[in-house]
Amino acid sequence: MPHLPQIRIPATYMRGGTSKGVFFCLADLPEAAQVPGAARDRLLLRVIGSPDPYGKQTDGMGGGTSSTSKVVILSASTRPGHDVDYLFGQVAIDRAFVDWSGNCGNLTAAVGSFAISNGLVDAARIPRDGLCTVRIWQAQIGKTIVAHVPMTDGQVQETGDFELDGVTFPAAEVAIEFLDPADVGEDGGAMFPTGNLVDDLDVPGVGTLKATLINAGIPTIFVDAAAVGYTGTELQGAINEDAKALAMFETIRAHGAVRMGLIRDVAEAASRQHTPKVAFVAKPATYTASSGKVVDAGEIDLVVRALSMGKLHHAMMGTAAVAIGTAAAVPGTLVNLAAGGGERSAVRFGHPSGTLRVGAEAKQVDGQWTVTRALMSRSARVLMEGHVRVPGGVLEADA
Template sequence: MAHAAQVKIPATYLRGGTSKGVFFRLQDLPERCQTPGAARDKLFQRVIGSPDPYAAQIDGMGGATSSTSKCVILSKSSRPEHDVDYLYGQVSIDTDFVDWSGNCGNLSTAAGAFGIHAGLVDPARIPDNGVCVVRIWQANIGKTIIARVPVTNGQVQETGDFELDGVTFPAAEIVLEFLDPSDDGDEGGSMFPTGNLVDDLDVPGVGIFKATMISAGIPTVFVNAEDIGYQGTELREDINGDPAALARFEKIRVAGALRMGLIKTPEEAATRQHTPKIAFVSKPKDYVASSGKTVKAGEVDLLVRALSMGKLHHAMMGTAAVAIGTAAAIPGTLVNLAAGGGERQSVRFGHPSGTLRVGAEAKQVDGETGKSWQVTKAIMSRSARVLMEGWVRVPGDAF
């Protein structure tokens, strides 16, 4: 019996923030995968090693976590005042699904660096030494991201002394600006889709909880840790080994998605696993991070734990960090109240791997229906590094 030979496709494996992904130039993909559709999805699944009933992704590039089950496509941008178009696919580990409904904030860092590496940024815009401002069009959500990428001798400077909790080794700092991060194109149509800073969220079979539902960076449902029986100091193993807890979080996520207008029926949540995120917040407390480092209550403004693709994240998703910074800047949200209330332009929060600072510029404006909040940008620092470059190989009949 004849079997299809493997094909090889140019690709680069990068770390961006606390995530990793396989990056492609659009022009390097097989022709039938250069447009959205089943062929592209099947290709990315095979590259990553999904769907895998063993949830290990041994036969692919994935690392069996939501942070490492990702693919990215970059191309030169046809939009004015932008350098690259960036499209992100979150590949489900054990189900037959690729989610295109949101962005990855961590890999946004790598998108800026890869744009330069891959020759997609106009050489005239790249200094010999200094900082290259890469203007990214995030095609999933229709937003602009600015990546300030350090450059040495005309090449991306990847090594440095910037330390990021959740990443073992230091690297060069890349500053990200998420412009106009609110209302990321979802059906809710505003930063607070329900019109409220805090709602009573009725979760069938679980209970009624206070919730802040915000669409900034990525749609996110925030609840208080103590309302769902947690301290806010939990690490991955405290949550991910408890199937009942994960099922409860999924019910909260589905209820939030319905209230935010992201889905019309609970069944639709299965086809929208990447969004919304579910996160729980608490006031500062001492805890020991997954690295063994003690985080003191006085070092942070609040604690946040977030789930991605049904599991507690080992650190914090970049887009969720944008949501945290935005919500913290708006007095009265659960995030803001956990941080002590009042107006603030930045917040440092504790996550399972350590701490992270994110800033946001928020202001109240007059709208057609009265006062509303507007966020012009959110800012945070990450790092990125090429781990491997060359080709990925997949069976020719896989896509």
């Protein structure tokens, strides 16, 4: 039986924030994968190495975690006032599934530099030195994101002394602005989809939990850590090695998704793993981060732990950080109360790898809360560039 040669596709492997992913220019993908659909998903699953019952993605570019099982597709934007259109895919590890329902805030930090380096930004707008402002259209959530990318001698500057907890080595700082990040599209509704800052969420087998349900950055369900038996200072092992805990959080996520109007029935949650996120919060407490660094309660406003793709995240998802900053800016939410209450424009929170500061500008308009922008700093770096290869025939349905 003849075997088809491998397909060779231009690609770049990048770190953005505390995540890694494979970046593509839309025009470089095989024709069948240049449009959304099964052929594109099959190709990207094979690139990453999923589904893998061993959970390692050894035969692909993935790293066996939600933070390293990601793909990005970029193209020059046809939308006025924007430079690049950005699509993000969260690739399931053990299932043949790519979730296109949300954004990755961490990889967003790498979008601007990739766009500049790959000719997707008008050369006339790129300074030789200083900051290049890249206006990104995140097509899935219908939002504008602005990346301020440092340039040196006409090239994207990737090295520097900016330190980001969750990333071992320093790099150049990339400031990110999420404009009007509250999801008001048909998929999610208002920033607080129930109209409440705090809801009573009935979760079978768990009980009735106080919850803040918010659409900002990414749909997120916040609960008090103590209400689910935790302190908010846990590291990954305390949650990810406890099957009962993971099942509890998935149940909370599924019922919260229904309450937010994201799905009609809890059974649909399995096909929407990337969103919503579920997180638990608590007042500041001293703890030792995964790196061994001691995070002092006096350095932070609150502690937050969040789950992504069914597991506790090793640091914090960028989009969830937007949700944290936004919720903290609205007096009366669980996040705001954990941070001490009152009005605030920024918070520094503790996560498993250390701390992160995020700012948000929230206000009430006609009795409804809205957020005009959220800000944070990340870093990004090209790890490898060239071509990725996948076995021939992968685009076919019976591959």
